[in-house]
Amino acid sequence: MQIKTPDIGVEKATVAEILVKVGDHISVDDSIVLLESDKASVEVPSTTTGVVKSILIKEGDEVSEGTALVEIESVDAEEVSVKSEEKSAQTEVKVEEEAAVTEEKVAAPAPSNSSQTVEVKVPDIGVEKALVGEILVKVGDEIAVDDSIVVVESDKATVEVPSTVEGTVESIAVKEGDSVKEGVVLIKVKTSSASTSVASTQAKAESAPAVAPNKTEAPKDVAQAAGPVEIAVPDLGVDKASVSEILVSVGDRVEKDQSLVVVESDKASVEVPSTVSGTIKAIHVSANQEVKQGMPLVTIDGVADVQPSVQETKAQQSTQPVKAETKAVSGSEKVVEPQAHVSNSSDKLSKEQQAENAKVYAGPAVRKLARELGVLLAQVESSGPHERVVKEDVFAYVKQRLTAPQTSSSQAVAQVASGLPALPDFSAFGGGEIKAMTRLQQVSVPQLSLNNFIPQVTQFDLADITELEAWRGELKAGFKQQGISLTILAFIAKAVAFLLKEEPYFAGHLADDQKSVLLRNEIHMGIAVATPDGLTVPVLRNPDQKSIKQIAIELGELSKKARDKKLSPKDLQGANFTITSLGSIGGTAFTPLVNWPQVAILGISPATMQPVWNGQDFDPRLMLPLSLSYDHRVINGADAARFTHKLTKLLADIRNILL
Known part of the structure; x- marks a missing residue:
């Protein structure tokens, strides 16, 4: 092994x-x-x-x-077997003499109430001394083996010390800031030997010939609860949300973790998964219905694969005979307690973001939590000793992100709306009908209204993509065989990402003090995607570090997720430049709106064949219209013209990227 x-x-x-x-x-x-x-x-x-x-x-x-x-x-299994046989031989005589008594005990086992206090000490942490940075338990807490109890830290290490026993915290021997070393007592834990007594009695019962096997064996699915299970709205971090899509119907067979419904708030779209496997018995909500935490969504008739807690397991052992699973180790019998079920959440951060998190001072448990929640620790305000980020800091950050944007958006709407008069009465002119906008359009209103505060200018240009389109035509068939759609947008994204490394101000942000510019370390490019509900802008991560093939694959995936309403909040965050394309819809040019807090956006119109003078005559060339809108407070007009000119050169011969 x-x-x-x-x-x-x-x-x-x-x-x-x-x-x-x-x-x-x-x-x-x-x-x-x-x-x-x-x-x-x-x-x-x-x-x-x-x-x-x-x-x-x-x-x-x-x-x-x-x-x-x-x-x-x-x-060696033989050595273990010999030791086990020796112990078995010693106990055979006692088993025969106590068979009758054992039968009565198996019928109604009474666990022993004896307990003992165990000291949990500082293990070898690789340094001579360390400080107690945080105490993770309090007196009276129930803890299990491997539960973290304290965080100790030195100049070079942060270590969460786990408990070596299961029981109740009786006393805490240290306080935050104490200097400790290997062997120092941290806490005292009161343990109970009830389960051992029960297991011992049951183990003897298995050896007694007078006891029928069916009296000592529990059903194999003892850790499963059959019957109707109600799936409710989880904690979404907001007061209310609406059901945007129901993904199942009555009678459907679903598996554990399969998505049931999609609920949306102003800033998030969340798929609620099933916690059990089974058949949909009833659906309690309808599309567009407002829901909040705890409201029932569906009822599933099936089996919940939920392991019992340690307390429940002990309670079952004290009221019914359950066959104890034992393992022979060095001649002694060790009871294997049912383990609590822990779901493994997939990481929500890219490798680059995890690398950034590794630079922040935080413990392993906090880093794991950050990966699961998709939190960049560099953005979290620390409250622990020596500026260490603790779990409470992460939770506070997530709560603030979920609730703050809604408030700021509503304030922005109020500010913009306050300058506009109410609509006039049109009843004398035939009247009208109120029709609600899509949720995506409603959410976009506050964001688009911010553009009123940006002094925006648009720079127009034309790029000759004749050779680039010819090359794309040669590659397209091979890509299609691999299931990849190779569009001109993949080449444009790569060229723009390359150019943004040379012109970082176009991927920056105007600072709050209006006197400086925040220059970003990475490029995250928003790609506008048209959906039946309106325009949405998922983010392509680090296109400057990817090949055109990788970019084409990710563009396809993002577009599909956008159309299927599968985009997560993380998919829409962090962009510092945007590309929006009309594709083949039509038009010759347009003025895209800068998406605050970004300072620039590139619009692409359909390419057309145009006569271009080569010095002697006119050549038919495929020309691509470019529309670069920019925040004039950050970008000068000359810089914008230079940016689009450089971009036309890159698109005319994309080999320049290799130089």
């Missing part, structure tokens, strides 16, 4: 020290290697018991999550 590098909160780390050698006998949780990064020093523990067969890395190697470190040969 190979022991691999776990998630250590950074993309890469260096092997600082190898703590075992070939032939060593190690147990579960024994440290095997010490890994170091700029912000962490972590000892990687073994996940199994056995003998070190080979070491797959050496000191100084760079490793990442999933890299194989050492290979462990498990403990």
Whole structure:
């Protein structure tokens, strides 16, 4: 069995020290290697018991999550079997004598109430001393094995210390700011031996011939709850939202995590998944209905794959005979408790964003939470010691992002609307009918109204794309065989991204003080997509770092998600330049609106064949109209003309990008 590098909160780390050698006998949780990064020093523990067969890395190697470190040969099963048989032989006589008594105990097992207090101490954290940065539990809390209890930190490390026992926190021996070292008592935990007593009684019952097997075996699906399950609206971070789409119908068979409905607020579109597998019994909502947290959406008749909590498991053991699953380890019987079910959320950050997060001072649990929620830690205001970001900071940031834009948008609408008079009465002229705009149009009104405060100018130009279109025609068939639609927009996006590296002001933002410009480190390009509900602008990430093929693939994916209403809030955020294209709809030129807080937007009109003078006569050339709108407070007219001129040169011969 190979022991691999776990998630250590950074993309890469260096092997600082190898703590075992070939032939060593190690147990579960024994440290095997010490890994170091700029912000962490972590000892990687073994996940199994056995003998070190080979070491797959050496000191100084760079490793990442999933890299194989050492290979462990498990403990010889024969040795375990011999030890188990020895213990079995010693207990056979007692089992025969106590069979009658055991039968009564199995019928109504009474768990022992004995308990003990266990001290949880500071493990070897790779440094001589560290400070208690945060205490994650309080007296009276119920904790399980591996639950984090305190965060300790040094100049080079931030480590969450896990509990080695399960029980109730009886007392806390340290406080935030204390200096601790290996072996110092952190907390005292009161543990109960009830489950052990029950398991022991049940294990004896299995050996008693007088007891029928069906009295000691629990149903295999004891951790599953059958029957109707009601799926409700989860916490969306806003007071109200509306049901934009129902994805299932009565009688449909659904699997766990399958999307049921799409709910939308002003700033988010969320697919609500099923928590169970089963058949749709009833649908309690309709399209466009307003809903809020806790309201029932659908009822599913099926089986909920939910593991019981430790407390529920113990309660079941005290009221009914359940067969204990035991594992022979070095001649002793170890009860395997039902493990709490934990769902693995997929990461919502790109590798580049995770790399940025790695530079921020935060613990592993906070980094994991940030990945799951799609939060850039650099944007989060820290409240922990030494400017460390804690979980509360992340939650506060997410809540602020979900609620603040709605307030600011409504304020912007009020400001704009306040300067306009009410509509006149048209009843004398035939009247009219009120028809609601789509939700996408309604959400766009406040954003578009901000354009009234931008002094905008548009620069027009023509690009000769005759050769570029010919090359695209040669590539198109091969791309189509791969299922990729190669449009001229992929080439334009690549050329613009290249140009934005030379002209960073066009991808910047006017600062709040109106005296400086925020220049972005990365390029994230908004691509306007027309949908039946209106125009939406998903974001193409880092086009300057991608090939034209990669850009074409992602443009297709984003367009499909936009048309299918599958875009997440993250897909619409972070752009610092926008391209909007009329495609083949028609027109010769138009004036696109700058999308605040951006300072520039490029409009593309349909290309047409035009006569172009070559010095002797006119050549038919395919000319592409360009319309660059810009915020005149940040961009000068001459700079805008120079920008479009450079772009026409790149599109005329895209090989210039390689120079």
